[in-house]
Amino acid sequence: MKSYHITPGSRELNGTLAQLSPELEVCTRIAGFQIIHHSFPLKLMELNLVHKMDKSWMMIKDRLKSKESQQGVKSFIDFATKDLGPHDEIRCPCVDCLNGTKHSPQVVRLHLIRRGIVCSYRTWVHHGKRVPLCHDYPSASNIDGERYGAAIFDIDDNLGELPTMLEKIYMSGLMDDHIDESPNSSKRENLVKFIRLFDDARRKVYPECEKFSVLSFVNKMLHIKVYNKWSNKSFNMVLQVLKEILPKCDETVPWTLYEAKKFLHELGLGYETIHAFKNDCILFWKDNAKQENCLTCKESRYKFNNQSGKKIPHKILRYFPLTSRLKHLYMSKKIAADMRWHKEKCVDDGVLRHPADGQTWKDFDMQYPKFSVEPRHVRLGLATDGFNPFGNMSTSYSMWPVLLMPYNLLPWKCMKEPYLMMSMLIPGPSSPGRGIDVYLQPLVEELKNLWEHGVQTYDATIGEIFTMHVAVMWTINDFPSYGTLSGWTTKGYLACPNCNMDASSQRLRSKIGYMGARWHLPENHIWRRSKLFNGQNVHRSKPWSYRENKYCSKLIRGHIGCMFRHNLDVMHIEKNICDNLVGTLLSIDGKNKDTDKAHLDLEDMRIRKELHLKRRSNGSFEKPPVSYILSPVERQGFCDFLKLIKYPDGYATNISSCLTAQGGKLTGLKTHDCHVLLQ
Incomplete structure (x- = not known):
């Protein structure tokens, strides 16, 4: 038996319908799922791909008294x-069976x-009915096989890729028999949500609108709100206008921010709110969700x-x-x-361009x-890392x-x-410190499930479902956050995680x-023998690598x-070094490391x-001049030089x-600016 494949988005069949014999079994693959048509004459009208029927009866509430509803049910059973x-x-x-249970036509x-x-x-x-795509298809009497294939998979470019993605979710869900085995499961609920989203992606904002569907309109308005930092009140006012x-x-168009967020929640873009105790003891989550008091401190x-009596966590x-x-990435x-x-296009030529070129990535591949x-x-x-959401740095918050x-x-x-995914927002007003592991529990549980069991995911490029597993390769932070996430103390005598004892x-x-x-210098470096640094020579070899370290x-x-x-964030460390280095060279107050305590x-x-x-006669001290601080003339020349530098655009x-x-003060440098200066 020959198989003729239609790939998602293709405009022609590998073998046209006109070349098929009238009684041939044809196996087509639409969006990754096989649909078998057994022994049928090749007449397009008999393929049952276009079948319009009045479905207004589905919305009637008084079903027992309505003749239209009973007639609609009869037409459905006949179909x-x-x-x-x-x-x-x-x-x-x-509404109870949700296509998950089979019965006789009389019971249905x-x-x-x-x-x-x-x-x-x-x-x-x-x-028995096909899944509709985004276009009304031309009649079968005036198209040939090639035009027929083009009509099915020609998606309106003006709608963007979102309707196409929802269509693939829609098709994969409806044709996945695993979901039907448990009609009341969360998978079935998610499928119903996506069906509604698919309808919203095809429904126009108003009848004459050709550019926006309801879904794309809501998505666009929320994007503009976030990008331009609109307040909630101003957003609601614009929607009302x-x-x-x-x-x-x-x-179905939502006209308030609350309704818009609720509208998009079904797309998987929402979030869960989990109550936490003020001392970061526990999360009121899962088994503790109904607890009224902290299990640790009671x-x-x-x-x-006191005014309203409302309970506020x-x-x-x-x-x-x-x-x-x-x-969604694969849709x-x-x-x-x-x-x-x-895996497929990364060039392995010894140049580190991507984490996949690094030894850690390759070592992980060998272990798993x-x-x-x-x-x-x-x-x-x-x-x-922590940040102040209010922008006012005088406010301690x-x-x-977690990204x-x-x-x-x-x-x-x-x-x-x-492509950056915010996983959670850990509330303030202070850093969670070692209690961050309490807040990370939901993420860790989800990651463990994705690592061990995976999740069924639809791949739009080849039109198939595969089991996707997920691994967290590493964390990237500045040094204080390194200690918060890893549990290693980054203060005191043993702050270095590599040197340890x-x-x-x-x-x-x-x-x-x-x-x-x-x-870390070479064994024969002249600075190893110099006593100017701390009055001692250095004979010790450089620290062990990760695999040589007896602790690691x-x-x-x-x-x-x-x-x-x-891992440590190099750009963050570079900025700290640059600020301290420039602050010392230019003698900037607050950033100058040439302090009295350093001399002591x-x-x-x-x-x-x-x-x-040097102690004066009146008991005060005099700081001796040092060679690494620029004089006022040198400082002005350094600033004039920076003013003359021209960088490429961007x-x-x-x-x-x-x-x-x-002149003489350099402030407000961004992280990348510090990187450029150090280079």
Whole structure:
């Protein structure tokens, strides 16, 4: 038997319908699912691909008294049993069975009259009707095979790719028999939501509108609100104006922010609110969801408003589920193809352009060959840090977003804003510290499920369902957040996670200093023999690598599978170094490291006597001049030089705008500007 395949979006058949014999079994593949037509004459009208029927009866509420409703049920039963035998059963589309249970036609008829049919089941795929695409198709009498294939898969470009993605979700859900085995499961509920979204993606905002569907209109308006930082009140006001000036609109269009968010929640873009205790003890989640008091400190879950008596939780964690957003990546043909780039198009020439070129990625592949053999499995990086959401830095408030980055994508895409996924917002007003593991529980549980069991995902590029697994490769943070996520203390004498007990820490007057920087120099470097740094020579070899380190090797022999689980953000560290270096050179208050305490530390260490503070007769101290601080003339020349530098468009900001009017002060540098200056 020959098979003729129609790929999603194709405009022609590999073998045209005119070439097929009248009694041939044809296996077509539409959006990844096989539909078998057994022994039929090749007449397009007999393929039952276009079948219009009045379905207004589905919306009638008084079904027992309405003749139109009973006649509609009869027409449905006749349509569903047209090609069946007298004893065959059909799926029941009532509001309780949801096409998950088969009954005799008589029982289905009673269910539909008494309970009603699911209003969103507008396309009777389970009863012999095809899935509609975005166009009305031309009649069969005036098209040939090639034009017929083009008509089916020609999607209106003006609607964008969103309707196409929803269509693939719609088709995959309706034709997936695994969902039908459990009609009351969450999968069935999600399918019903997507059916409604699919209808919204095809429904016009108003009858004459040709550019926006209801779904694209809501999506566009919310995007504009976020991009331009509209307040909630101004957004509602704009929607009300649009409602008044537009002609008669569809009744499903949401006209408030609350309704718009609720509208898009079914797309998988919503979030869950989880109450947390003020001391970061527990989350009131899962088994603890109904607890009124903290199980650790026994205090109340709520703070009370004396005026209204309303229960207000101390903290609210906002959790954005990850699974649905990862599945959406594969429902766009363009993005789904890019998700395999790291395996199919990454060039292995020894140049580090992408994490896939690094040794950690390759080491992970060797440890988990079953995971690495499928390029569509998702590899994530995790990052978090605190920020002030109010913009007023005098307000002491710190909120911690947790971000995830899919490293499957191309190097110039994986870190871009459209692909960054915010997983949760950890509330303030202070840093969670070691209590961050309490807030990470929902994310860890979801990630464990995706790693161990995976999730059924539809791949739009090849039109098939596969089991997608997910792994978090590493975390990326600055040094304080490194300690928060990893659990390693980043303060004190043993702050270095690589050196551990062998750290070269030393107590100074106001802090702990680490004097082991020269360890990393080559064995024969002249600075190793110099006593100018701390009065001692350095004979110790550089620190061990990850696999040579006796502490880290214990983790390798355990269940930890990644060479570098926690990593430092180089750009963040570069900015700190640049600020301190420039602040010291230009003697900027607050950023200058040439302080009185630094000179006193040199005196305590009995080195660099020429830099010791000199006591005056009145008891005050005089700071000796140093060679690494620029004079006023040198400082002005440095600033004039920066003003003359011209960068390529988009390479860096105009650094001259960061110079003060009087010169000699350089403030307001961004992270990339610091990187350019250090280079």
